[in-house]
Amino acid sequence: xxxxxxxxxxxxxxxxxxxxxxxxxxxxxxxxxxxxxxxxxxxxxxxxxxxxxxxxxxxxxxxxxxxxxxxxxxxxxxxxxxxxxxxxxxxxxxxxxxxxxxxxxxxxxxxxxxxxxxxxxxxxxxxxxxxxxxxxxxxxxxxxxxxxxxxxxxxxxxxxxxxxxxxxxxxxxxxxxxxxxxxxxxxxxxxxxxxxxxxxxxxxxxxxxxxxxxxxxxxxxxxxxxxxxxxxxxxxxxxxxxxxxxxxxxxxxxxxxxxxxxxxxxxxxxxxxxxxxxxxxx
Numbered sequence: 001x002x003x004x005x006x007x008x009x010x011x012x013x014x015x016x017x018x019x020x021x022x023x024x025x026x027x028x029x030x031x032x033x034x035x036x037x038x039x040x041x042x043x044x045x046x047x048x049x050x051x052x053x054x055x056x057x058x059x060x061x062x063x064x065x066x067x068x069x070x071x072x073x074x075x076x077x078x079x080x081x082x083x084x085x086x087x088x089x090x091x092x093x094x095x096x097x098x099x100x101x102x103x104x105x106x107x108x109x110x111x112x113x114x115x116x117x118x119x120x121x122x123x124x125x126x127x128x129x130x131x132x133x134x135x136x137x138x139x140x141x142x143x144x145x146x147x148x149x150x151x152x153x154x155x156x157x158x159x160x161x162x163x164x165x166x167x168x169x170x171x172x173x174x175x176x177x178x179x180x181x182x183x184x185x186x187x188x189x190x191x192x193x194x195x196x197x198x199x200x201x202x203x204x205x206x207x208x209x210x211x212x213x214x215x216x217x218x219x220x221x222x223x224x225x226x227x228x229x230x231x232x233x234x235x236x237x238x239x240x241x242x243x244x245x246x247x248x249x250x251x252x253x254x255x256x257x258x259x260x261x262x263x264x265x266x267x268x269x270x271x272x273x274x275x276x277x278x279x280x281x282x
Contacts, residue, residue, distance in 0.1 A: 003064040007055065010064075014052040020177060021045035031198075098263065101127075106260035109267060111185055111199070112141070113168035113210050114157035121203070121210065123195035124154045125182045127261045129169065137242040139169075139221060144235040153191065158238055164222040167240055170201075170215035174257040174269025178214060182259070182267060208244040216256050218246045 025041045054060055088096050101107070107127040114122050128142035143155040151159065158165045172178040181199040189195065196203050201214035208220040221240035229235050257269035 003061060006064045007061070011052065011055055014048055014055065017048045017176075018045060018052060021048060024180075098265075101261055102263050106262045106268070108171060109182055109259045109261050111170045111172065111182065111212060111215075112154060113170065113196075113212070114154050114165065115161075116153070116157045116191070117160040118192075120192060121194045121196050122153045122157055123185045123199060123212075124152070125186050126154075126169075132239065138224075139219070139240050139242055141167075141169075141238045141240065142229075142235045143238055155236060155238075158223055159226065161223075164224065166209050167221045167223060167238075168210045168212070169219040169221060170212040171217040171219075172214065172259040173216050174259045174267075178259050179267045181214070206246065208246065211246055215246075216248065216258065220244045220246070 021041055021044055025038060025045065028038050028041065086099070088099070091099070108129070109125055109127050110129055111123050112126045112129075114124075116122065126141060130140055132138040132140050143152065143158065145151045145155065158167070172182070177200055181201065184198050185195045189198070196210075199212075199214075201212040204211040204213055211218050219242050221242045223238055224241050225239040227237045227239065229237055259267055259269065262268045
């Protein structure tokens with residue numbers, strides 16, 4: 001890519017960042033957010049706008065010329081050179097959660113939609129979702145109660161519907177906007193408030209169920225079983241039958257980097273298909 005092409009790509013990105021910051025500031029002010037939150041966004045917006053003006057002026061054109069440098073070595077690591085073991089029972093809940101997220105991941109992060117018995121739509125971020133069976137198409141999700149044993153909203157909604165609760169599982173593209181939406185949906189709100197009104201995506205009503213406008217794929221599923229987990233776990237295993245998958249109506253080979261949880265409190269994008277890959281011969 002030529003320097004002037006790089007410049008236009010970066011300028012477009014920075015303009016989008018400034019525009020998104022303006023909307024975020026407006027949204028936070030309208031919701032009565034804490035003053036320090038608004039000020040943080042204003043600082044981010046000011047710095048980004050300054051960077052944009054510097055790049056537009058041509059002062060940073062030298063930065064766009066790639067300098068020859070030594071390739072960065074990609075090291076290899078394994079237990080063959082030494083190892084240590086940690087007994088999970090000896091760790092705190094937070095330490096255990098962090099280790100499991102790091103070494104059983106990265107896991108895709110979804111926004112999961114359910115509806116309460118009173119008709120309030122809920123959105124909550126989930127990474128504990130997996131495929132149990134392809135035929136029939138069964139997927140599972142682990143839903144927990146809080147430390148006081150009170151069921152979280154998603155679990156309450158699933159348990160509160162007598163016949164097969166409907167669940168919408170929204171997969172997200174890896175970008176800051178969606179990461180912010182995950183953070184927004186993770187924060188506790190009153191049960192009568194819908195997270196759908198707080199995130200940037202909009203509700204689209206389809207014949208199969210709710211669709212989040214910012215999703216890159218949505219699985220609509222029906223709950224078929226809820227099971228207790230052993231060893232006095234506060235979580236329950238929700239088993240669902242996938243009914244449909246909704247994706248963008250696009251043609252061609254479009255690769256989308258999906259939002260994943262790489263550590264306990266870190267979100268990022270999955271590896272690009274431009275990285276190395278190995279195809280399995282099934």
